[in-house]
Amino acid sequence: MDLSKAPKPPKIPAWRNVIYAWGKLRQQEGPAYFFLLPLSIVCEVAAPLLAVGLPSVVVRMYQTGSPWQTIAWTILALASALTFLNLGKSFCQDRLTSIPFFFRLDMGHKFLARCVTRSYQQAESPAGQASMMMAQQSIYAGDEIGIEALVLAAGNSLCQMAGFVVYFLISAQLNPWILLVILATTFGIALLNGRKNRLQNAHFEVEAKSNENIIRVANRIMDSKYAKDIHLYNMKAWLLGTLDSLIGLHLSRSSAYCRKLFTLQLGKQLLILLRDGLVYGYLISRMVTGSLSVADFILFAGVASGISAWLSGLAEQCSNLKSNSDILSHYRLFMEELPQAKKQAAPPKVQVPNPGRAHELRLEHVYFQYPESQDYALEDVSLTLHPGEKLALVGANGAGKSTLVKLLCGLYHPTKGKILLDGVDVSTLSPEDYFQEFSVVFQEVFAFAFPLSSNVACTPNDQIDEARLRESLRLAGLAEKVESLPKGAETSLLRTLDKEGVELSGGQMQRLMLARALYKNASMLLLDEPTAALDPLAELDMYQHYNQFAQGKTCVFISHRLSSTRFCDRVIFLENGHITESGTHDALMAQAGSYAHMFQIQSHYYQLKEGEENG
Incomplete structure (x- = not known):
């Protein structure tokens, strides 16, 4: 540091x-x-x-x-x-x-x-x-x-x-x-x-x-x-x-x-x-x-x-x-308690329109630059995410996918441009209310040294909805693992506070993050490469299984692997902070551009992998 x-x-x-x-x-x-x-x-x-x-x-x-x-x-x-x-x-x-x-x-x-x-x-x-x-x-x-x-x-x-x-x-x-x-x-x-x-x-x-x-x-x-x-x-x-x-x-x-x-x-x-x-x-x-x-x-x-x-x-x-x-x-x-700090009175925040329902999310000429960088991580990005639409955001590592998802969910604020939720500038909305509209899973996985149930629900034990917890674990593919634990969902994770706590594998940790997002059951779902620890075929299987839960929600699936694109309504391809291709999977394949090239390479890998497993 x-x-x-x-x-x-x-x-x-x-x-x-x-x-x-x-x-x-x-x-x-x-x-x-x-x-x-x-x-x-x-x-x-x-x-x-x-x-x-x-x-x-x-x-x-x-x-x-x-x-x-x-x-x-x-x-x-x-x-x-x-x-x-x-x-x-x-x-x-x-x-x-x-x-x-x-x-x-x-x-x-x-x-x-x-x-x-x-x-x-x-x-x-x-x-x-x-x-x-x-x-x-x-x-x-x-x-x-x-x-x-x-x-x-x-x-x-x-x-x-x-x-x-x-x-x-x-x-x-x-x-x-x-x-x-x-x-x-x-x-x-x-x-x-x-x-x-x-x-x-x-x-x-x-x-x-x-x-x-x-x-x-x-x-x-x-x-x-x-x-x-x-x-x-x-x-x-x-x-x-x-x-x-x-x-x-x-x-x-x-x-x-x-x-x-x-x-x-x-x-x-x-x-x-x-x-x-x-x-x-x-x-x-x-x-x-x-x-x-x-x-x-x-x-x-x-x-x-x-x-x-x-x-x-x-x-x-x-x-x-x-x-x-x-x-x-x-x-x-x-x-922020210095007498010299002259704070400007913030304008009163407005409520999120139609809370709990699928929203339209629109980016208008959005630029984003990290504080210590000379270049823009995202440049002149304009995009409309329609209510209930499933969008796949793909591209190579470093293309700006994670930056974009952090902008969408309100963790980052645009350097220039606007983000609108149902036509309302998100900068005028209460951050806490805005966050409630999103279930997000990032690449980085972590767990608190608390019971597994608390890690999923992120609430005190007496406020956990047991039925929703079980369903979230099932959809995330963790139900069988949880049943095998000594105390079931009440088993502590890590051994920091409990010597009998368990350490989950990388893939299980990512499924735990999925279960957390599923339990929240927000109207907008953002998945930022949540299956990076899984092999491509297991990732494809999880996305297909998970797609059933996403019905009626506005969803963004982010990956540099293309398992998520087939069941999405639209695919956005990012290169060096710019949107270079946009359309359905079939339309982009017909264009024979960067997306089609990446998909063909990965499809070849899937076939080889599948052949090895069957052989």
């Missing part, structure tokens, strides 16, 4: 993304987070300050001759307050960590909903796929990357800022040069932390690609589907060598990354050593000269260390905020 193809989101200030995330958080999880955050900040700042101040107070009381009972009660009171603050901090942190986690899960549900509701053309394009991959980092990369990390970084930034302000005010009595040293070294540490974050982000991208390649090769080695070829073609040494090479490259890059990381960590520790040496040297010199008491030394030593920690933490959290804000911008772009 080339993530460079992902569209670039507009630059959004981090604070605006924080407001967006907080708004979504309050909307989905309620106001609890925003009550707990200020309480947590108070506990986070007060607890370490009290821990620093307690020894100073005790030493001061001892030096001034306070009674031991007073000292004991003071220690008990301050220790109790510190315990209370630490308990409050722990309680708040637990809740302030869990709320963003559940918020991320809820946002993940919205992300998946967006994945299945965006247009097919958007989802299929390289840019659309890259956009989805970038957006999902905001949800599925854990709690250190994305929207959860942004919420946590925003809360932590406020806490670090509050701590820095309080400690800075307390340390105002120190020499300004010492404060400048603290700020300068902390700024240097922040720069090193920023460099470390950039290094980590760059390494993360390289590591993700490297891991993807390693996992892909390892999965091929472990996948039983490839075991036959691996053994028969002696591919073991080649595959293991490739895997070793990928792992070696991964380790080499990781070693270089670790060396750079160590250098940055060393620089950071040297700056800390410089800061502490100067600060403690200054405080000790004042204490030796008598201008600073032991109690004040203890207090200011803790405060000086604390102010640097708060400032370093603030810089680190701001860096996290920036990097996660950029990631969230990709999510918002994918979800």
Whole structure:
């Protein structure tokens, strides 16, 4: 996956993304987070300050001759307050960590909903796929990357800022040069932390690609589907060598990354050593000269260390905020929730005319061009599909047949030209209503890891029409196979969720897709090479068997093999995105053009095949 193809989101200030995330958080999880955050900040700042101040107070009381009972009660009171603050901090942190986690899960549900509701053309394009991959980092990369990390970084930034302000005010009595040293070294540490974050982000991208390649090769080695070829073609040494090479490259890059990381960590520790040496040297010199008491030394030593920690933490959290804000911008772009995106109000959609009945479908000078292509996949295609007509769409591979069927069923939209359903421009129709008028079977076959019955009906079990299910399986030629399964139609497909699931063969999977289309029983039927895994004679037999079901429906049979043409009312021959021949099977044979030539070649093959089987 080339993530460079992902569209670039507009630059959004981090604070605006924080407001967006907080708004979504309050909307989905309620106001609890925003009550707990200020309480947590108070506990986070007060607890370490009290821990620093307690020894100073005790030493001061001892030096001034306070009674031991007073000292004991003071220690008990301050220790109790510190315990209370630490308990409050722990309680708040637990809740302030869990709320963003559940918020991320809820946002993940919205992300998946967006994945299945965006247009097919958007989802299929390289840019659309890259956009989805970038957006999902905001949800599925854990709690250190994305929207959860942004919420946590925003809360932590406020806490670090509050701590820095309080400690800075307390340390105002120190020499300004010492404060400048603290700020300068902390700024240097922040720069090193920023460099470390950039290094980590760059390494993360390289590591993700490297891991993807390693996992892909390892999965091929472990996948039983490839075991036959691996053994028969002696591919073991080649595959293991490739895997070793990928792992070696991964380790080499990781070693270089670790060396750079160590250098940055060393620089950071040297700056800390410089800061502490100067600060403690200054405080000790004042204490030796008598201008600073032991109690004040203890207090200011803790405060000086604390102010640097708060400032370093603030810089680190701001860096996290920036990097996660950029990631969230990709999510918002994918979800179409950017403030800069000026959406035009879509005109109200009209209802499909005569739903559930055979329709007339007309293409008027339709052109289609894929986003990253310079040429048209279809060019100036005009075609009328009459109600109840059976149309065979044939041509060589790459002629544009699958593209045309995706245009017919509404998955693609014309680059130029119009598609009309019963005289109504399909762009004005509700996509969901329009889809209901089509049963479509594509070349690509797939199954969900659910019971076979659910794969056919595409509805929950309690809504399945059992009689229609049985009839669909019978017409698709799967009834006998289903009866042989342990749980019949309730047998799970694949072994992803059920260890007792079954794996169907390629031909059985294509019959399953046919059964799915038959169960839907839509008024328009599109078959895009659904029998490609069958041999030509078996394909012819299935088409003839299937033709009985298609009576009264508007049908399009797409194939580069010509089994479907004899029982169709009309044949369209596609070449290089153009309709070059149109007519009945007999008329096109009489023309002796490209269609007749292809049919004669395939007929010869059928005869040879039939002779082999009979012989």
